[in-house]
Amino acid sequence: MSQKLNLYWLGAMTMAISLSVGALEKPADFTSRVPLSVTGEGPWYRLELPLAVQLNARQTDLSDLRVFNAAGDVQAYALAREVAPTREERTLTDVKWFPLYNAEGAKETAPSVRVQSSANGTLVQVQPSSQLEAGEEELRGWLLDASGIKAPLQQLTLDWTSERDGFQRFSIEASDDLQNWQSWGEGQVARLTFTDERVEQHEVGLPGLSARYLRLLWKTPHTAPTLTSAQLHSASSRSLPLPLVWSPALSGSSAKPGEYTWQLPMGMNVERVQVELNQPNSLAPVTLYGRRDSSLPWQPLSNGLLYRLTQNGQDVVLNELQLPGQTVQQLKLTVDERGGGLGPQAPNLKFAVRATQLVFLARGPGPYSLALGNGSVKAANLPLTTLIPDYSPAKLATLGAATVESGTVITKTSTVTSSVTAPTDWKKIGLWAVLLLSVAFLAVMAISLLRKPPAKS
Structure with missing residues (x-):
């Protein structure tokens, strides 16, 4: 009998879960809606989210963002x-490049040399540590001077002369002080002739590390060819400015001299702020603090020197501070007034957040719209690699474009008004009625089973 009761309750819970899953989100569940226009080839479209649109969200991480088609x-x-x-x-x-000689038949792996270099480390002369007689010396390899290259080394290109064609195999070692050497593996170049064709390989890959000197030592055969050219390919990565979107100017307040506060529309991951300096020749050492709400203590975010100085008839301005990108909704700027301060009125402030892209898969009839403003829903976004099965950064750049329609005014929907004027959803009421009746029926059956006397044997 207990098994029957468990099955009955399991059936009731399954029905309840099915009803809750079936109640999908609707555009009316969100306080703000923005029409979108799409161009280019779908079915994926990419939208640069304007900050003015993001500010209508109720959740800092944009968990309440949704995209709807014309059918909702x-x-x-x-x-x-x-x-x-x-x-x-x-x-x-x-x-x-400098030759490295060793005595013919010597067993030492690397020749011993005397080195003369300039103050900045550039090689001037490289000689064997002991004088070798003519005919006793053997060219074992070459020492390359890379002291003038600061970027990581990616590739080595050699040219050489040799009595016969074939492969040239050698070890590659790197050093910064000519004393301690680190192995960078082996290299191989070749010059081959086959029938009437000539095949040459001059390039050798390097591990992408930095070094002041390279040592190339031939093993088989022991005698190295004569180099006629040595080139190093280096590559360095330079970070470009982070793509940011800026807010309109915010007005602030000042409770006491040298202290100004601003209230952001919502909690934002602020990357940078810009303080408006109205008066020429302003100089202000400042410290910026932030917090999520007034119940929390202020935390220092950044400090620096803001100024607007007139030089040679032109203004030289530094009015930005870089922040760590943590979530804040209130900002406070304290000013060391020994520099003259920023005046009794709080200056206007702009803040910047990291640019955000929305990519959606268009399904069903257009036009499409963006909805925000619901503090209770959970995040529904997918990873890009799931949304676009063959995703790559190059493919992202080729997607169709979506934009907020020009001149669009964000539609605000009052939840109170919508609850009064919304038409009665008879389908949902009917489903809940069926659920309640089913639960009541199961309860009656359970009671009757409990009251039924046990069967006599």
């Missing part, structure tokens, strides 16, 4: 926070 169906979407792009700068440098 939710669209699958992903959010991508912009990261600072990098630019790789590649350089090809001709380097000096």
